[in-house]
Amino acid sequence: MSLDKITSSNIWLRLVNSEYDNLEPNELETKFKSIYLEETGELFEGNVEIYHSSDSKDVSSLESGYDGTALRITEGSEEKLFVINQGTTNGVDWNENIKAAFAGQSVKQAEATRVFTEDAKQQLNISEDTEVVSLGHSLGNHNSTVTGIVDNTFDEIYGVNGLQMPPYELLDYDPAFFREVRKEFNVATRDQVYDIPLNELAEFTKEFYSDSPVEIHQLISTDDPLYAVTEKAGFVTFGDVEMIDTNPEVNGIKELIDDIPDDVIGSLRDLAIKYAAADNKGGLNEVVYQMLGVKMEYLKEIEGKADILGWYAFHQDQFDETMRALDKNLPPLADKIRLITQNADTIFGRLYEEGYISKEQKDIMIKELGNIDKDLTRILKTLKGNVTLNDDGLTVSLAGDAALLLVALELQKSLTASAKNIMDSGILESLESIKDSHSINELLNALSGGNKSYSGTDLIFTTTGAGGEPIEVNMSAALRLYREGALIFEDKMSAIAKLEKAVHEEIQLAFKEERKKVLDEIYNIESNPKGYAYSRGWMHRYPLYEVESLKVMENVYPLERADLDEQIYEMKSSVDSGYKLIEDYRKAVEDLFAEEERLSQMFDLVRGI
Template sequence: MEEVLFSDELRGRIVDLEYGKLTEEEIKRIYFEETGKELTADIELYHASDYGQKLDIGKNGFDGTIIHFFDEDKGVNQVYSIARGSEMKEEENWRPEDWMYNTFGIFVGQNNGQYRDAQRFEQEITQIINKQTEKSDIDLMKIGLGHSLGGNTKQMQQLINQEFDRVYTINAAQPTVYQLAYTDREFRKELEKNFGLNPWNFSDIYTVDPEALVQFTEQYYKDAGNDIYRLVAEEDMMLAVSQNIRGFITVGHGEPIDTMADFAGIGDILGEIPDKDIQAIQTYMAKYASNYNNEGFDGAVAAMTGIDLKLIDKVMENDGFWDHVKDAPQIISEGIPMLQNMSKKIPELLTHLSVIHKNLDPILSAMVKHGYVNQDQKAAILDAVDGIEKDLQDIVEAINKALEPNLTTIGDVIDIINAYKTIKEKWNSITSHLDTIQMSLSDLMKALANSVEGHSIYNLLEALAADKGKAYKGKDLFMTVTSKGQKVKINLSSAVRIYTAGMAIYDEKEEVLGRLKTDYETSYLQDFENRKAKLLEKITDMEVNYSKYQYLLGSFTYDAYQKYVLTGINVHEDIPPLAENFKAAFEHMFHYYEQEIQQGREAMAKIKKTIEDYFKFDEELAGKIEAG
């Protein structure tokens, strides 16, 4: 059975919709733009956000949509399961949940929340679809789609559960040995057996030679990954990470595509970082995995630094000395434990930041070698980093001073407030140093921007379209056609939007016209006939039951009733029909709008036929080339 979304372009554009407006109408629009044919299968959409409460999913940042295409006559029963990729900020939440998950869930490997949520959502919707199609003889085909972090999630589902018939990823974050070992218990047992790992200490895995781990893991999951197809740009930052940072595996099929001829990516820089230093950072971060798993982003930051951001904000918002006095019990009872915690945590954090500092000179030398910075910029960066370390040390000293006994409650409060002020002052200094670093790394920032651009779906699609007479600008599809010997570039997406919007307008006009006709027939024609029928019914009643209408002759004395008796009623009715000019006015108006709608639909049909003819010509031309 041919896949409904049979091309990289179709799959890529549908996956991109997951970041914005994924609707049945948008799916059909993109399908028509890419194929020149209408998608006639029934489409049902299942959004993970609608199942958050029922399935208890989404708290780790997971989101996605499952699309079900069904057409009994054409033998179509296909599911496309899309997991959304990383986003810098979540809706209504400033915290970079997805990128924190990238750190703890992939690099450290000790969180499987997104995989777990995706699998739970998958099983729920598959049951619903199977029940809806239980009378059909068509087997259900399941396909996984994902970009970035979403691609990582789909690969995890496939490697561990063989959930799909096929998986297609776009610039995906590759799985790591560590996240697979954390999630797949059977695989973990094999690692323990082959590498002598301590089953009670997961961090033991970070001490094993990463190349040996990767080789073993790729062999272990080779068959499970055989139906994974990777679409990736050479310049993608996630590719650079997976090629130069420990623990990432590569399974399935797909070679990197060059999407930016003048940019080679940032892998050469990442490759300068020694593995032992990456291991040190990985081991350090692993210590806080449980805090992240239990308390999320805030819990991890608090555990790593000891900072209670809410308390600091509250204290610094106080207006003057007497507000501090009023809050003295809370400042002392909560502030001192926090500062004590910070006095331990920040030096530990400084120790691991020094790993990066230690490697700065060779890394910056590599940047100089590759043309990302010059010697003056390198010196400025090193000076700024020295300044940041000095500021952090000053913060630690201020905290230690605040923790010295003052022997007075107010004195303790003042010392704590002064520590907060020092923290704020030094933070402003750190920010200034960071600005210096940013200015000195302007060329590198451009490279990173290019790497981020290389990570986008449409950057890859643009590269794929280059040899097909197609191009993507923004999210619009352009086709190149030859007219009178000249090449003309047509915005096909714009044409489809005109057709779709136009047909929607004429559908609405037709619906309004139908309501007007109904109102006309009800309020005038039918009402006239109803009134006429009631009148004739009354006339018939008067003629048949004339005695009931004796009172119409007036009032008489009792003896006069014997003389003045109603003996019959005979009505001579003359009910003229509705005036012809009255009906003609409405019918003329209806006819005018019917013609206008018909002409509009014909104009839209010409646009549609032009698109269909282009694809027909393209297919015929391709056939001639193949035959020749």
């Protein structure tokens, strides 16, 4: 069955990867058919209808940042609806990661996934017995799993390096699950759920949804950072999972994550929960207020040092209120941050041991995080002193305020220097390999083997040159070039044929027709002189005369400057040269990969896409 080939090969992975390119419907259809040909060696001759979430009013009204594409794919009697759920791409998505997965305070994108799927079924006229399949990466796989196991939105889910299921999010999404958790663990409020041991809550979650009819299939890299945090964060994995080592040169960061103390993980979770609750209540301004007690409206006009001094001089009451709030709220927040900075040796030491960063980068990170910790201690001490001095009178208060401003300016320089040293160390570039292990590309390359690999959404073939050096050919680009080149030359030949027809019909035939009209009229005049004379009124003007004969002195010149044979020949020759060029290119590629039996067929079939 041709539609089964979509999920039984790399087609679905490459299709999910293509979703990040935000292609127009006609471009995505062409991309799908190209991928199908490259992976199967066969031309897909069915139909594809596409509906995007940006066209759904129901999804737009949720303001969730969700991005998805539905494809109704049919061939013969087969029909399936594939819904591609895009993963994390921007700040909105990362915000959803924190609020939903790590804090359990948002279900917007999971809800949007369900709403879009239902809308797509209506828009594309999907019947109830048509199989609905979700394809997703990262957050996209996560969203489809939430609505899949709770709402039965999908019959099957295929995910790659997906963000696994946090019980906290399911508590908000599924009231039935929340009721059972309250019974099982004897908790009365939502906040008390955070006191349940993570491993116990995870086990209960898996058991509760064990009867879900949706079939879930996951491909996960052992080097994927999301996989690394799954167990430690208490996330739950559903379905059958195939683990793949996509970067054999390193051991992955799971062991590193496992070495991080539980209280550090707990601190990160607490920060995420506070952030999410505040953001849900009122966005960034509320986040700052809830965490630090600072009112952002006081700071909206402040951009530089002069603004700070002006604020202090003209809004002393706001300044004092802000300092007191920071003195009260910053210390507990700083304690949580310190748990992270004080474990810098463990975190960056393990990154060095696993080969992700150099020793120099490890030392810089430990040093600069230590400096940040000292700066944090200094500002807390100065804040405490400032508030105390403000309580002691105006003169002392002014001295305290001046000291605080000087420390703040010094800390700005210090923190800027630390940030610059970290950036200049190149550690962010070194850690790119961790991000790469979350990508679809690295997993595709681990699956492919042989002379096949992938770059972006394209298929790469590799062979060995005469000197032993590797020669890589972007086969997707080669097939695109051949297809698009052939189409261009076909269009040109069609235009030349139309020109030839126009020359023949509009010029040569028209000339012959007009010449015949003239000669016919001459014949009529000469064969019936009297009739012609009467028709012209000559006999009325000259009644004494009689017309015996008429002779027309014609001189019809031949058609000149309408012979375009030479120009048309040149145009055809140019097209023939173009055809020869792409055929030579095709032959060169086929010669490089003579062992690839399907390659010639792929070139033949690609013109049918």
